[in-house]
Amino acid sequence: MAAARSLGTCIFCKIIKGEIPSFKLVETELSYSFLDIHPLAKGHALVIPKDHTAKMHELPDEYLTDVMPIAKKIALAQGLDNYNILQNNGRIAHQEVDHVHFHVIPKPTADDSEGLGIGGVSWPAKSPTMDELREYHAELLKSLEDTGKL
DSSP, rough: OOOOOOOOOOHHHHHHTTOOOOOOEOSSSSSSEEEESOOOOOOOOEEEEEEEEEEGSSSOOOHHHHHHHHHHHHHHHTTTEEEEEOOSGGGGGOSSSSSSSSEEEOOOSSSTSOOOOHHHHTOOOOOOOOOHHHHHHHHHHHHHHHHHOO
8 A cells, every 4th residue: 555644444444444345446645436335326436635634624635636637547447428527515515424525426317216316406596696796806806815825
């Protein structure tokens, strides 16, 4: 197993350390991927950074740049045309394990019988005015500039 920045005692850290078996797919120095044991569709996989960090914004960027190519490899290896890449942050955003992780979820059918579904309801899109969007855009750009993230 390759080195990691820090690992804890959560289920994903135990999988990375080999304390819990998994169906490993791709492993790099910074990431580990495996099949989900409770898949939403055949081929549902998880890609996890080898760093015990609960939320994406806390994770060092080098881990993030390692994750997406792995997700892409998993999608390509399965010949997927339709799939979701999902990453949740916090309980009310449906994060179950407090370790950053990305789901690669095949979507083999148009209905919600397999893959990620939203319960047969339409996407809950809002309808802000152009002025509201312009105002938030300016606010967000200022925040990005102030934090040096732009």
